Amino acid sequence: MRFLIQIAAVALLAMAAGSALAHNCPNEMKAIDAKLATHPALTADNAAKVKQLRAEGEAQHKAGKHDDSMKSLAQAKKILGI
Incomplete structure (x- = not known):
């Protein structure tokens, strides 16, 4: 019986962790927004690409x-160097 409880607890934690990672998008968007607020030195093309990827990420979320x-x-963060 104790073994079944342990297995159920592990399964529950695994599902919760997966759910938390799946909904981390807002934190990623906040990190991108914070970096953009510092006016990083980007080419016009890279700045446009970051804004496009950030918008796509929000729409997909x-x-x-x-x-x-x-x-x-993640692509936007890579361009930004974060």
């Missing part, structure tokens, strides 16, 4: 496509 959102936001 709102559509429930969290994996796609995280990919878009």
Whole structure:
């Protein structure tokens, strides 16, 4: 019986961790916004690309496509150097 409780607890924690990661998009967007607020030295093309990727990430997040959102936001963060 104790073993089943431990397995259930581990399964519950694993699901909670997955859910938390899937909804980390807002934190990623906040990090991008904070960096953009510092007016980083970017080329016009890179600045436009970051803004485009950030907007795509937000739209994907709102559509429930969290994996796609995280990919878009990760690309924007890479350009920004964060």
